Amino acid sequence: MDIHNIIVAFGLTLFAGLSTGIGSVLAFFTKKTNTKFLSVALGFSAGVMIYVSMIEIFFKAKVSLVESLGVTAGSWATVGAFFGGIFLIAAIDKFVPSVENPHETRRVEDINKSKSSVDRGKLMRMGTFTALAIAIHNFPEGLATFTSAIKDPSLGIAIAVAIAIHNVPEGIAVAIPIYYATDDKKKAFKLSFLSGLSEPVGAIIGYLILFKFFNDVVFGVLFASVAGIMVFISLDELLPTAREYGEAHLSIYGLVAGMMVMAVSLLLFI
Numbered sequence: 001m002d003i004h005n006i007i008v009a010f011g012l013t014l015f016a017g018l019s020t021g022i023g024s025v026l027a028f029f030t031k032k033t034n035t036k037f038l039s040v041a042l043g044f045s046a047g048v049m050i051y052v053s054m055i056e057i058f059f060k061a062k063v064s065l066v067e068s069l070g071v072t073a074g075s076w077a078t079v080g081a082f083f084g085g086i087f088l089i090a091a092i093d094k095f096v097p098s099v100e101n102p103h104e105t106r107r108v109e110d111i112n113k114s115k116s117s118v119d120r121g122k123l124m125r126m127g128t129f130t131a132l133a134i135a136i137h138n139f140p141e142g143l144a145t146f147t148s149a150i151k152d153p154s155l156g157i158a159i160a161v162a163i164a165i166h167n168v169p170e171g172i173a174v175a176i177p178i179y180y181a182t183d184d185k186k187k188a189f190k191l192s193f194l195s196g197l198s199e200p201v202g203a204i205i206g207y208l209i210l211f212k213f214f215n216d217v218v219f220g221v222l223f224a225s226v227a228g229i230m231v232f233i234s235l236d237e238l239l240p241t242a243r244e245y246g247e248a249h250l251s252i253y254g255l256v257a258g259m260m261v262m263a264v265s266l267l268l269f270i
Helices: 003-018 021-029 034-068 072-092 108-112 121-150 153-182 186-197 200-214 215-245 248-269
Strands: none
Touching: 003 121, 003 153, 003 200, 021 186, 034 072, 034 108, 034 153, 034 215, 034 248, 072 121, 108 153, 121 153, 121 186, 121 200, 121 215, 153 186, 153 215, 153 248, 200 215, 200 248, 215 248
């Protein structure tokens, strides 16, 4: 593997993960959530991830596996790895309690509610568990960004930006209950910021485990799994959250825009 691509891939994964900090900054320095913008942005992120997964990543995985295993075995391996990625992220999601789910819609305005009726202990637990849940969710996302960027840096950039956008509401979801419980903006920001570190950690662990075994078959299986992971994230997390933040049609407009931008950007690199 090219050392330059590895450095770029790690940098992109770090950027995507630590964008949770942007969410906490928005929570503390804006008075009102721009729900329409978030709805479009999350829809855009989903559009990028779905298009690039189904059109680009799945195709590259299949080419790699077919060349190594033959048409029949390679095609079956691609489909199997794709749904394997979906089942993996679904299993991770299953073990995250719904009350602490990081994708529960929260708004900046929540931080200004009266604190007299707040159960601080409960909110502290909610914020801590949300940070942990995000860390668990972000681990495979980090591997997805890193793997894509190693093979194709331009593809990695698109995926990193899409994941960074979807990490912003996650940062808000951590920061608000932690601040609510402690009255400490620094602590809330730190936990929100650190929850995104699991993405570069996922990239490092994945690299260390797979480095010695990296070949066309491993790449194909990993790439197809990444496609499945990103499709599931888009359908299960991004689009529902986008629809909750704003008008239903805005998320779909964002989705189509994301697909169009991704399609054009891929054509420009032909």
